[in-house]
Amino acid sequence: MSESIKNRFLxxxxxxxxxxxxxxxxxxxxQNIEGAExxxxxxxxxxxxxxxxxxxxxxxxxxxxxxxxxxxTSYEIGLDLNSDRQPETIASVAASVLGLDxxxxxxxxxxxxxxxxPYYIVLDDFVEKDKIAQLEIIKEDYExxxxxxxxxxxxLSGLLWTPHSQRSxxxxxxxxxxxxxxxxxxxxxxxxxxxxxxxxxxxxxxxxREVYIAFDPQRLSTVxxxxxxxxxxxxxxxxxxxxxxxxxxxAIEWSGSESGTIVVxxxxxxxxxxMATAPRLDPNEYWDYSxxxxxxxxYNSAISQTYEPGSVFKVLTMAAALDSETVERDTMxxxxxxxxxxxxxxxxxxxxxxxxxxxxxxxxxxxxxxMAWLATEMGPDxxxxxxxxxxxxxxxGIDLGGETxxxxxxxxxxxxxxxxxxxxxxxxxxxxxxIQMVMAIGALANDxxxxxxxxxxxxxxxNQQYVVDPIVVGTPIKAETAHILTDMxxxxxxxxxxxxxxxxxxxxxxxxxxxxxTALGYSSTETNASFxxxxxxxxxxxxxxxxLEKPSISPWGSEVAAPIFSELVSKxxxxxxxxxxxxxxxxxxxxxxx
Amino acid sequence: MKKDVLQAYKxxxxxxxxxxxxxxxxVVVGVAAVAGLYLSISGRSAATGRRIQILESKVSTxxxxxxxxxxxxxxxxxxxxxxxxxxxLGMRLLTVDEAMxxxxxxYVPATGPSLAPPPSIQEDRTPILLPQFTDTFIEWLTExxxxxxxxxxxxxxxx
Numbered sequence: 241m242s243e244s245i246k247n248r249f250l251x252x253x254x255x256x257x258x259x260x261x262x263x264x265x266x267x268x269x270x271q272n273i274e275g276a277e278x279x280x281x282x283x284x285x286x287x288x289x290x291x292x293x294x295x296x297x298x299x300x301x302x303x304x305x306x307x308x309x310x311x312x313t314s315y316e317i318g319l320d321l322n323s324d325r326q327p328e329t330i331a332s333v334a335a336s337v338l339g340l341d342x343x344x345x346x347x348x349x350x351x352x353x354x355x356x357x358p359y360y361i362v363l364d365d366f367v368e369k370d371k372i373a374q375l376e377i378i379k380e381d382y383e384x385x386x387x388x389x390x391x392x393x394x395x396l397s398g399l400l401w402t403p404h405s406q407r408s409x410x411x412x413x414x415x416x417x418x419x420x421x422x423x424x425x426x427x428x429x430x431x432x433x434x435x436x437x438x439x440x441x442x443x444x445x446x447x448x449r450e451v452y453i454a455f456d457p458q459r460l461s462t463v464x465x466x467x468x469x470x471x472x473x474x475x476x477x478x479x480x481x482x483x484x485x486x487x488x489x490x491a492i493e494w495s496g497s498e499s500g501t502i503v504v505x506x507x508x509x510x511x512x513x514x515m516a517t518a519p520r521l522d523p524n525e526y527w528d529y530s531x532x533x534x535x536x537x538x539y540n541s542a543i544s545q546t547y548e549p550g551s552v553f554k555v556l557t558m559a560a561a562l563d564s565e566t567v568e569r570d571t572m573x574x575x576x577x578x579x580x581x582x583x584x585x586x587x588x589x590x591x592x593x594x595x596x597x598x599x600x601x602x603x604x605x606x607x608x609x610x611m612a613w614l615a616t617e618m619g620p621d622x623x624x625x626x627x628x629x630x631x632x633x634x635x636x637g638i639d640l641g642g643e644t645x646x647x648x649x650x651x652x653x654x655x656x657x658x659x660x661x662x663x664x665x666x667x668x669x670x671x672x673x674x675i676q677m678v679m680a681i682g683a684l685a686n687d688x689x690x691x692x693x694x695x696x697x698x699x700x701x702x703n704q705q706y707v708v709d710p711i712v713v714g715t716p717i718k719a720e721t722a723h724i725l726t727d728m729x730x731x732x733x734x735x736x737x738x739x740x741x742x743x744x745x746x747x748x749x750x751x752x753x754x755x756x757x758t759a760l761g762y763s764s765t766e767t768n769a770s771f772x773x774x775x776x777x778x779x780x781x782x783x784x785x786x787x788l789e790k791p792s793i794s795p796w797g798s799e800v801a802a803p804i805f806s807e808l809v810s811k812x813x814x815x816x817x818x819x820x821x822x823x824x825x826x827x828x829x830x831x832x833x834x
Numbered sequence: 835m836k837k838d839v840l841q842a843y844k845x846x847x848x849x850x851x852x853x854x855x856x857x858x859x860x861v862v863v864g865v866a867a868v869a870g871l872y873l874s875i876s877g878r879s880a881a882t883g884r885r886i887q888i889l890e891s892k893v894s895t896x897x898x899x900x901x902x903x904x905x906x907x908x909x910x911x912x913x914x915x916x917x918x919x920x921x922x923l924g925m926r927l928l929t930v931d932e933a934m935x936x937x938x939x940x941y942v943p944a945t946g947p948s949l950a951p952p953p954s955i956q957e958d959r960t961p962i963l964l965p966q967f968t969d970t971f972i973e974w975l976t977e978x979x980x981x982x983x984x985x986x987x988x989x990x991x992x993x
Contacts (some may be wrong), residue, residue, distance in 0.1 A: 296897070296901065299904070301947065301949060303946060303947075304946075304947055305946075305949050306908070306911065307904060307905070307907070307908035308908075308936050310901060310904050310905045310908060311901045312902050312905040313898045313899075313901065313902050333965070336901050338976055369902070403898055405901065408905045408908075410905055410908030410909040411908070411913060411914070412912070412914060414912075414913055414914070428877060454883075471949070473946065473949060478913055479912075479913065482913045482917070483927075497974070540931075687975055697946055698946065700949055700950050703950050703951050705949060705950035707946075707949060743931075744928065744930055744931075753887030796874050810929070810930060811927060813929075813930060814927065814929070814930060814933055817932075817937040817943075820930060827937060830962050
């Protein structure tokens with residue numbers, strides 16, 4: 241090897257060594273300069289991103305598994321200001337397909353990213369799938385065109401549509417008072433309001449989870465699945481709910497009532513089979529809430545509106561009197577037509593006296609004087625102890641958002657007077673929600689056991705279905721008392737040939753007409769007409785509570801609410817597969833060998 | 835004489851150059867082999883990663899489609915829609931008098947819908963990418979060396 245070649249080789253080696261040394265020094269230097277950590281952090285952004293993933297909101301099904309609330313896809317339309325785009329084309333398509341303002345979209349599309357401008361602009365949100373399908377057709381059409389010469393082809397480049405989930409209620413207004421609504425327009429801070437959506441908001445929405453999504457394919461590992469929110473299966477039967485709502489709407493129209501409530505309840509386990517109120521909101525368009533429910537209208541009057549129930553309350557007074565052995569079924573009472581207590585005189589609804597009556601007749605003729613006498617015979621301690629054991633001093637705890645209650649005035653309270661004992665005995669001077677009445681009276685139809693009203697039958701959590709067990713709230717009266725009272729109420733309905741009777745079925749029940757308190761005292765023209773009944777009497781499968789507010793055709797519960805009960809129950813027994821008495825009795829006799 | 839002896843044992847220049855070239859080529863081939871191995875594994879790793887991304891995107895799309903179909907089914911079979919069909923077909927709700935009840939011995943009515951999906955096959959929650967795709971060459975080599983089976987000891991008894 242000649243000397244000159246050796247020198248050249250040496251020079252090349254030295255240069256390479258110097259370059260390598262400089263690179264090595266620079267590598268060490270960069271890792272130790274002041275902003276090294278920031279550079280390292282910035283480089284992480286190119287490798288992946290940590291995102292907060294919101295799980296799909298849980299679905300809601302009726303008792304037979306039919307969807308009441310679910311999710312569907314809608315789209316966000318945005319503009320990527322970093323991309324090459326044709327502002328006129330984008331504005332034109334956005335205006336024609338999405339109905340957006342041409343000038344406004346054009347203004348956005350002509351903006352340049354950075355320098356105070358955003359990189360991405362949301363043009364529209366919650367766009368339906370059919371509009372996205374139109375956009376995709378236009379996009380495909382543009383992409384399929386072939387340029388001729390220097391022709392510039394139209395393009396939707398820069399216009400993006402991103403799918404996301406949207407709450408959907410396929411049944412519309414049906415059972416909306418039970419379901420509530422979810423404010424889906426607020427994509428990050430949405431919440432459930434009223435009903436199940438409120439009561440089970442945290443379970444339905446699930447737990448958002450931070451998930452690392454790697455951009456670098458070499459860093460990909462299993463992406464952790466985010467489990468969906470809890471799904472609910474209800475005790476509500478959709479067909480019975482529809483029937484109940486239809487019956488209520490017809491009843492309100494027929495009776496000229498301001499509003500109304502009907503609750504169908506299974507006294508055996510506390511399930512709410514249907515719960516209809518008026519008015520009802522379509523939760524798909526929940527923004528109409530304030531228009532449909534101007535203050536102070538409650539969203540679900542069955543659980544959120546207290547009222548003086550009137551004579552339907554008498555069944556509880558009679559239950560307390562029988563259970564405490566203050567009277568017996570055959571105890572006679574001489575009704576003189578008035579009863580003086582605490583400086584006030586109590587009269588019957590017709591201002592007349594009914595003479596010697598037994599306890600069944602007291603209920604049959606709905607005698608206020610008899611009830612006032614029973615309450616005083618029991619004494620305030622016994623009477624209010626029973627009322628508390630019926631749960632009238634507290635909320636029922638039903639699994640729906642928005643339940644309210646009114647304090648029960650008790651002896652010793654500032655607002656309690658002696659006359660309250662008498663008026664409370666026939667359901668005046670006491671404010672209760674329909675659901676409180678349903679739970680309390682449910683004990684009479686269930687061998688004295690009072691069941692917690694509930695709407696959720698089972699929950700689906702992480703693909704496992706868990707059944708919600710019924711809860712016994714208490715046993716305010718003995719089973720024997722419950723049976724005697726049911727018999728008395730069956731007799732009272734049959735004796736007076738009530739409008740509530742149902743062909744082929746034995747039902748027990750009681751009418752109620754509650755006067756409405758005004759600033760000038762109780763109104764004699766405006767009333768709350770109610771009826772509570774249950775059946776079949778020997779083995780109750782349903783309890784129906786009807787309340788019509790301020791009916792105009794008649795103030796009396798016996799004339800307005802009782803026929804509604806009869807009409808509803810005659811259809812209810814078909815939907816619930818309850819055979820008439822003669823068939824059931826025949827079957828029972830065959831089974832017992834009689 | 836001494837010069838003659840040295841001259842006799844000295845490698846020919848062309849032979850020395852050939853040795854240098856040989857060593858250089860050996861290094862080049864070694865580096866190329868390692869680089870090729872890395873490139874192959876990186877390529878397969880990237881392709882698998884991309885496939886995972888596509889499949890995950892597909893899973894999301896299918897989940898959304900599933901939700902959409904459930905909602906669509908809910909709308910088609912909603913109470914309102916069914917009542918319209920019932921009306922158009924001239925049907926109405928049965929009355930108590932028209933209903934016929936039959937005793938079916940042994941029949942147990944359904945207690946409620948079972949909506950939870952059937953239990954899935956136990957998923958293997960190991961990483962999607964095999965260690966071969968993520969280990970360094972040194973780690974892979976170390977693992978292979980450690981995996982060499984030890985000789986069976988004399989005291990080991992096989993049945």
